[in-house]
Amino acid sequence: MLINKQLNQAHWITADDFARMVAITYKKPEAKNKIFFVIGSEEYLIKDLLEEYCKHLYPEIKKVSTFPIGIIKMIAILTGNKDKKMTLHYSVILKKSKR
Secondary structure (H helix, E strand, C coil): CEECCCCCCECCCCHHHHHHHHHHHHCCHHHCCCCCCCCCCCCECHHHHHHHHHHHHCCCCCCCCEECHHHHHHHHHHHCCHHHHHHHHHHHHHHHHCC
16 A cells, blocks of 8 residues: 555665665775765656565555545544554655655
């Protein structure tokens, strides 16, 4: 389940690729005190990646659902779920900061 729709694709990378890049960089003295930007070669929505992940590891999950923040917030309030309320609070702050 995803909260809200992701409108923009991102250049995701795998943990293996990132670890390999870090290991190679640590071996190079000229990389010391440098800043590196790591960007995947292709753009994906997180929903597409999650669907692919489920297809391979959890084939019994047939669909990845996306719920609006408002519905999740209402469920959190009705059930008194403090963890969901706190998560939603931070997600709203992040959403506002991106504007």
